[in-house]
Amino acid sequence: MFRVAIVALPRCHASGVHGILDFFTVANYCGAPPSGTDESLFDCQVVTVDDQPVRGYSGALVTPTIARNDFQADLIVVGSSVEAAIGAEYLDRALAPAKPIHGWLLDAKARGAVIASVCTGSFVLAEAGLMDDAVATTHWRAAPMFRDRYPDIRLDENQLVVDNGQIICAGGATAFVDLCLYLVERFASPSVALACSKMLVMDGRRQEQTPYMAFYSTKAHQDEAIRKAQGWLEAHYAEPVTIDEVASVAGLGTRTFKRRFKEATGETPISYLQHLRIEAAKHLLESSREQTARIIWSVGYEDASSFRRLFKRTAGCTMEQYRKRFSYVSPAAA
Template identity: 80%
Template sequence: MLTIAIVAFPNCHASGVHGVMDFFTVANYCGRSPAGRSEPLFNCQVVTVDDQPVRGYSGAVVTPTAKRESLHADLIVVGSSVEAAVGEHRLEQTLAPSRPLHGWLRSALERGAVLASVCTGSFVLAEAGLLDHQVATTHWRAAPLFRRRYPHLRLEEEHLVVDNGQVICAGGATAFVDLCVYLVERFASPAVALACSKMLVLDGRRTEQTPYMAFYSQKAHQDGAIRKAQGWLEQHYAEALTIDDVAAVAGLGPRTFKRRFKDATGETPLGYLQHLRIEAAKHLLESSREQTARIIWSVGYEDASSFRRLFKRTAGCTMEQYRKRFSYVSPVEAHSVAIG
């Protein structure tokens, strides 16, 4: 039997903690022998830093089911702290409760335990030095903050699950489901994982969080000229323009503008403009039934093939696939609006 410790922190994603617990309980059911007499595959417990209940971000209370130090876990799942995904102004406060765990996590790794993080739980592993020379993923919205804080680490936020062998990371909040499927495949069998997916009515395991990513412009910098250019781009992205045009808005020479823009935002001016156009196209795919060719023209591209390649590379799917997955306007509604 594999012993699992799920670590819950203050302001955690409570449903993620309970969801992992539920998934492995279902795995025990699905992994039973036909006679129903086999030993459970997993002993899954919730632990906290001080063995006391914690309150999740939603206000729900998460109660530990075992004392942390006395539980010799084979697998430790580090849950997320929601606030780490929304900004760095409270990051130190968010990470502080996890610091007493660093030694415990390192000791567990040294004795052969597998460590896994969900969402921003990767920050905890990074703070403990457990992602050095590893590949990490995290919630896509927390990726820029992760890179700024740990520039020496390799982050691949487009992936939902990254397995380094003894250290595993999962992406956004509900990626705990994808992580659980993967862990059951690894520690039980693909057959048990498939049975769990059927029992819980889940699709096959996802591999990327790219289609869910949205572009958030970085404006928490002190360069007023670049902020002015960003605001202007956000209003004029659909127009035919050159980088020299934008540099003129900022009152800078082209070379100086490109350097300062990259320093301030982490993006090249062209990359920033492309992100704005892609986000505008996503919004139209979600909210309208407009033809894709017209959407491409409306966001400032004349070369439809070029934009389609850019969209697929950025979003991880075609424009048609994106619309099928995320559109909230049915063809019937769109027809009614057109007639009206």
């Protein structure tokens, strides 16, 4: 029997904790031997830092099912803290409750246990020193904060699941489903994982979180000239724009403007403008049935082929595929 410990931290994604527990319970059902014996594939338990119940971000109570030190897990899954994906100002508060288990996680790795994270649980693994030689993924919105805090750790936020062998990371909060499918496939069998997906009426494991990403402009800096340029770009992105023109709006020389813009936002002026245009195109694909060529022109591009390549590279899918997945306007209504 493979022993799984799910770590529930204060203000965690409670449904994720319970969802992992439910998934492994379904795996036990789907993988039950024909003889009908009581032997299960997985012994899955919920643990907390101090063996006491915790409140999830939603206010739901998450109760441990076993004392943490009484259960020697083969696999430990660290759930997410919702606040870690909201903003850097919450990050220290979100990570502080996990400090007492850093040693426990390191000891578990030393004895051969597999350590996995969901969403911003990767921050906990990084804080504990478990990610130094691994590739991480995390919620796409928390990626800039992860890079700032752990500049020496390689991050690939495009991926939903990254397996380093003993360290496994999953992306956004509901990627716990993709992680569970992967773990059942790895530690039980592909046939049991497929049976779980059918039993739970879900598609096979997704590969990327790129299509779900959205661009959030960074304005939490002290450079007022660059903030002024950002506002101007957000109002004029659909028009022909030159960097010299934006630099003039900021009251700076072009070379100085480029340098300060990158320092303040983490983006070049050109990439910032491209992100604004892509987000505008996404909104139109979601909210209208306008022809894609007209959408391209409306966001400031004349070269349709160039924009389509940029869109696919950024969103991980074509404009048509994006509309099919995310549009909330039916053809009949349009």
